[in-house]
Amino acid sequence: xxxxxxxxxxxxxxxxxxxxxxxxxxxxxxxxxxxxxxxxxxxxxxxxxxxxxxxxxxxxxxxxxxxxxxxxxxxxxxxxxxxxxxxxxxxxxxxxxxxxxxxxxxxxxxxxxxxxxxxxxxxxxxxxxxxxxxxxxxxxxxxxxxxxxxxxxxxxxxxxxxxxxxxxxxxxxxxxxxxxxxxxxxxxxxxxxxxxxxxxxxxxxxxxxxxxxxxxxxxxxxxxxxxxxxxxxxxxxxxxxxxxxxxxxxxxxxxxxxxxxxxxxxxxxxxxxxxxxxxxxxxxxxxxxxxxxxxxxxxxxxxxxxxxxxxxxxxxxxxxxxxxxxxxxxxxxxxxxxxxxxxxxxxxxxxxxxxxxxxxxxxxxxxxxxxxxxxxxxxxxxxxxxxxxxxxxxxxxxxxxxxxxxxxxxxxxxxxxxxxxxxxxxxxxxxxxxxxxxxxxxxxxxxxxxxxxxxxxxxxxxxxxxxxxxxxxxxxxxxxxxxxxxxxxxxxxxxxxxxxxxxxxxxxxxxxxxxxxxxxxxxxxxxxxxxxxxxxxxxxxxxxxxxxxxxxxxxxxx
RNA sequence: GUCCUCGUAGUUAAAUGGAUAUAACCGCCCCCUCCUAAGGGGCAAUUACAGGUUCGAUUCCUGUCGAGGACACCA
Numbered sequence: 360x361x362x363x364x365x366x367x368x369x370x371x372x373x374x375x376x377x378x379x380x381x382x383x384x385x386x387x388x389x390x391x392x393x394x395x396x397x398x399x400x401x402x403x404x405x406x407x408x409x410x411x412x413x414x415x416x417x418x419x420x421x422x423x424x425x426x427x428x429x430x431x432x433x434x435x436x437x438x439x440x441x442x443x444x445x446x447x448x449x450x451x452x453x454x455x456x457x458x459x460x461x462x463x464x465x466x467x468x469x470x471x472x473x474x475x476x477x478x479x480x481x482x483x484x485x486x487x488x489x490x491x492x493x494x495x496x497x498x499x500x501x502x503x504x505x506x507x508x509x510x511x512x513x514x515x516x517x518x519x520x521x522x523x524x525x526x527x528x529x530x531x532x533x534x535x536x537x538x539x540x541x542x543x544x545x546x547x548x549x550x551x552x553x554x555x556x557x558x559x560x561x562x563x564x565x566x567x568x569x570x571x572x573x574x575x576x577x578x579x580x581x582x583x584x585x586x587x588x589x590x591x592x593x594x595x596x597x598x599x600x601x602x603x604x605x606x607x608x609x610x611x612x613x614x615x616x617x618x619x620x621x622x623x624x625x626x627x628x629x630x631x632x633x634x635x636x637x638x639x640x641x642x643x644x645x646x647x648x649x650x651x652x653x654x655x656x657x658x659x660x661x662x663x664x665x666x667x668x669x670x671x672x673x674x675x676x677x678x679x680x681x682x683x684x685x686x687x688x689x690x691x692x693x694x695x696x697x698x699x700x701x702x703x704x705x706x707x708x709x710x711x712x713x714x715x716x717x718x719x720x721x722x723x724x725x726x727x728x729x730x731x732x733x734x735x736x737x738x739x740x741x742x743x744x745x746x747x748x749x750x751x752x753x754x755x756x757x758x759x760x761x762x763x764x765x766x767x768x769x770x771x772x773x774x775x776x777x778x779x780x781x782x783x784x785x786x787x788x789x790x791x792x793x794x795x796x797x798x799x800x801x802x803x804x805x806x807x808x809x810x811x812x813x814x815x816x817x818x819x820x821x822x823x824x825x826x827x828x829x830x831x832x833x834x835x836x837x838x839x840x841x842x843x844x845x846x847x848x849x850x851x852x853x854x855x856x857x858x859x860x861x862x863x864x865x866x867x868x869x870x871x872x873x874x875x876x877x878x879x880x881x882x883x884x885x886x887x888x889x890x891x892x893x894x895x896x897x898x899x900x901x902x903x904x905x906x907x908x909x910x911x912x913x914x915x916x917x
Numbered sequence: 918g919u920c921c922u923c924g925u926a927g928u929u930a931a932a933u934g935g936a937u938a939u940a941a942c943c944g945c946c947c948c949c950u951c952c953u954a955a956g957g958g959g960c961a962a963u964u965a966c967a968g969g970u971u972c973g974a975u976u977c978c979u980g981u982c983g984a985g986g987a988c989a990c991c992a
Contacts, residue, residue, distance in 0.1 A: 397937070406935065409972070419972080443936050444972060489992075531992060624992095652990055663920070663988090670990040677992050705921055706987050733922065734985065775930075778922055780985060782929080787942095792955055794942055802955050810952050850933060862931060865940075876948085876957040917955070 361435055362462060363455060365473070365845040366403065367392045369435070370449060374405050377429035381422070385411055394843070401440065401448030402456075402839075408445040419445025456838045457826040463841055463897035464822055471848050471904050476517030480692055483509050485699035486611070486618075487524045490603040491535045492560055492750055494610045496735045496772075497701050499756035500781065503772035503910075504732055505699040506616045507857035510908040515852035520693070524622040524684065527600050529677075534558060535603075536596040542567035543589045548751075560751030566602045570595060578605035580621040610757050614765055615910045627680045627687070636683035636718065637668065637675070645717040660713035678707060682714030689715070689722050696727035697855065699777075705731055730855050732777040739785040763788040766911045770797040773909055774861035796865050800902065801914055803868035803875075807899040808915035810880050814892060824893035825886050833874035834891075837898060840867045844901050848908075857908070864905045871898050 363369045371390045379386055388410055395404045408423035415422060423441045430439065435455035440448045463470045485505025488498050509519045526532065538558040546552055548559035569576070570585040581601035586594040611617070627633050637653075640646050645656045651671035658665055668679050688696050708729050715722045737744040737754045747755045759768045767788040774796070775781050791798055811818070829838065844863070851859040880891045903913045 391933080391935095393933070393935075395936070396932090396939085400936065404935080409935085412972075446936070526992065529992070650990080654990095667990045672990075674990085676990065702922065702986055704987085704992095707992095708921095731922075776923095779930085780923070784929090787929095790955095795955080796941080798955055799941090802953080806953065806956085813952055846933095854933070859931090862940085865931095869940085872956055873958085875952080876954095879952065881952055917953075 361433065361455070362458065363435055364462060364466070364470075365849075366435075366451065366842055367394075367846050367849075370403050370405070373431055373433060374407055374426065374447075376431055377426045378407065380429040381425045382411060382415060385414060394846075395446075395448065400442060400446070402451040403449045405447045405449070406445075408441075408447060412445065423447050453830075454827065456835070456842065457829050459838055459841045460824070460826045460829070460893050460897045461822065463900050464893065467900060468904060468907075470900060471844050472514050472516070473845060473848055473852075474516040475849060475852055476512060476515050478516060478518055479694060480520065481512055481517045481695040481697065482520045482522055482688055482691075482693040483512070483697045483699060484522045484524055484688075486607075486616075487700070488607060489526045489531055490600045490607065491531050491558060492603060493562060493747075494607050494756040495750065495753040496737055496756060496759065496783065497732075499614070499759060499768065500732050500735050500772045500777075501699055501701065502611060502614055502616045502756070503769050504730065504777055504857060507769075507773045507860070507909055508697070508699065508730065508855060510910065511848060511851045511857050511860065514848050514908060517695075517852075520620060521616075521618045522620040522622060523618045524624070525604075526624040528625045528628075532596060532600065535563075535599050536592055538563045539566050539570065539595050539599045540589060540592065543571055543595070558751075561749050562603075562606070566599050569602060570598045576601045576605050579608045579618065580604065610755075610760075613760050614756060614769065622684065624680050624684075627683050632683045632687055633675060633680050636686055636714075637679060639686075639718045639720075640668065640682075640714065643717050643719050655714060655717060657710055657713035657717075660709075660716045662709045662713050666710055666713075678710045678714065681707060681711050682718070685711055685715055685727060686718060686720060686722075688727070689720065697730060698727055699730045699732070702731040702733050705729075728855065730777055733780040735772070735781045735783055737783045737785065741786075744785070759783070759785070759788075766801070767795070767797045769910050770861060774858050776856065776858055796861070797911065798917070799872075800864045800868045800906065801912070802917055803871045804899055804902045804906070804913045805915060805917040806875060807871070807895045807902075810895065811892065811899075812915075814881055814888075816892075818896065821889060821893040821896055824889040826890055826893060828887055828890040829894055831878065833870075833877050834894060837870045837874050837894060840870045841897055841901055844905070847905075860905055860908050864902065864909075867898065867902060867905070871895070 370392045374390045378388065388407065390407055392403050392405055395401060408419040408426060411422050412419040420441055423445050426447060427439050435451055437450040437452040442448050483505055486498055486502050488494055509521050513519045534556045535558055537554060542564050571587050573585040573587045575584045578601055581604050583598050583601040585598050588594055640655055645659055647654050652667045653669035654665045655668050656665050666678060667676050669675055716724060744754055747753060747758050762785060771783055771788050787795060847859055847863040851857055880895060882888050906913045
C-alpha cells in the first residue's frame, strides 16, 4: 500500500506523467486537481482534458480517454470516470483513505508540513506600530493575521523571519516627547497649554511618572534608565520610546506573538542607507529638482503623480527611508517579502515599489507582496466601543485580551478574510456556547482527550489498529477531513490567507462532533475500539496542528 | 473628484475560473437511563444591478449603485 501524504499533489504527478505521454508539446499546461463538491463526482477531479481541447483541437472526452489510458498504475485509485463536459473524476480506494490514520499518527506534529517553500527565506513584516502608545485593535488584527501567516508559511516549508519596523525619531516621536515632558511638569491634556497633536491618553502620565522615578526599562530591543531631568528632551524621548516599546512587547507576548528582528528607522539614517538609496535614485536618472525640492518620477512606474523625496527644508519624506528599508531587505537575501499592514497604508505600495524599480537593483516588479487588512470595529452589548480609558482614543489590544482571552481574540481577528471589514463582537467572543467557533473547536479536542483518558490505554498501541474497520459514513467523513488538511495549508500559504485554517478547523470539529454523537468509541469489541480510538487520536493531532498555526490552545479539559 | 478593498440566505460569513453556491446564528421540529447537550439530526432561505470574456463566472473585465478606506514638501 502506497503511503500518500498529500493526495492532491500525488494525483497531480500522475496526471502530469500521463500528459507527457499523451501530449508532450503541452507539458506546460497546469495540472489542476480539485475536490468536487459532490461525492458522486469522485474524491478528486481533473479538468486537464477541457483545458487541452482547444490547443489539441480534439473533443475533451477523447482527450480524457487518452489521459486515463496513460495514467500510471496506482493502488490508491479505485476507479476513474469521465463526466460532464470532460471532467476526469478519480475515486480513491477505501484502504488508501483509511491509511491516513496511520500517516497522521506517524507524522504527528509534522503532519501538514510541506515543501512548497523549499526552505527559501521569506520575511514577513507586520504590526510595525510606532512607539507612541499601546497597540490598538487594528494592530491586533495585524498581529493575528501576520503571525498566523508566518506559521502557515513555516508549515508550507519556508524559512520565516518575523520583523517589526518602527519609527523612533521624527514628528510623532517629537509629539510624544513633548506630551511626556508636559506630564512631568504636571500639565494635563485639558490644560490650554496642551499642544494640538499631543498624546492625551493616561498612559502618558505613566511614562512621565516612571521617568521621574528613574525607573529602568527593558524591552525586546531597548534598555534605558529614566533620568528624571525635565529639560533633557533627548533623555525623555529615548525613555518614552523604550517604555512604550516595552508596553507593546508585553501586549504582544500576552498575544503569543514574538518577533525575530526589530528594525529602527533611525538606524537607516545613521548607517547611511537612506543617503545611499537617495544617491542610487539620483544616479538612476529618475529624479529632478523643482520648487527647491527633490522629486522622484514615480509616474515612470505607474504612480499617478510624482513624489517629493527631499523637502524644501532639506528633510526626507517618509517614503525615502521606506525605500531604503526595502532595499535593505532585498540585500539581506529575502527573495520574498510580505508586508502585512492596515489598508490605510495602501497608498505607500505604489511608491515603495516604484522607488525600488527606479533603483534598478534587480528587484522584480511587484516586489514586495502586501497583505492589507481592513478596519476592525468593536461591538459590545450591541453597541460600538470606541474609547479605551487608558489609551484615550481607541480600543487597545490589551482590552480585548483581558476581556475575552488570548485564544478567542486571536481566533476572531484571524478568522476572516483580511480584505473584508471585521466586526469584533465581544459578547460573542466571550460566550461559552455553540455559536462561538473557538469553543466549538476546542471542545472537540477536549472531548477526544476525555475519551482517551477514560480508555487509559497506551497510545502507541493504536499504531497497530486495524483501520480497515472504519467504514461508517461518519468515519469516512472524518477520514476525508484528515486527508484534506495538507491541501488547506497549501491553499492558505499560496493565497496568503490564514483564515482558511480557521474555517477548516470548524469543519473538522463538526465532522468529529457528528461522529461523537452517532457512535460510541469505548465499545466491547477490542478491534473496533482500537480502530475508532486511532481515528479520533489522529483527529485530535490534526486539531492541535491546525490550532497551533492559529496560535490558539488545544485544551484537554474544558 | 481620483485611486484601493468589499457587496453572497433575515443576520454574520466561506467558496484555488468548474458540475446541484457552503456553514453558523435566528425561526420551526426532533435527540441526553449515553465517552462533557459548550453536542447532534431535520425544515426553510442567498451570489447588489447591467453588460462582456469563457466550453463553464460568486470568482476575470467594463459600467451603475451601495459600504469602508486612501488621496500633504505628515508618518
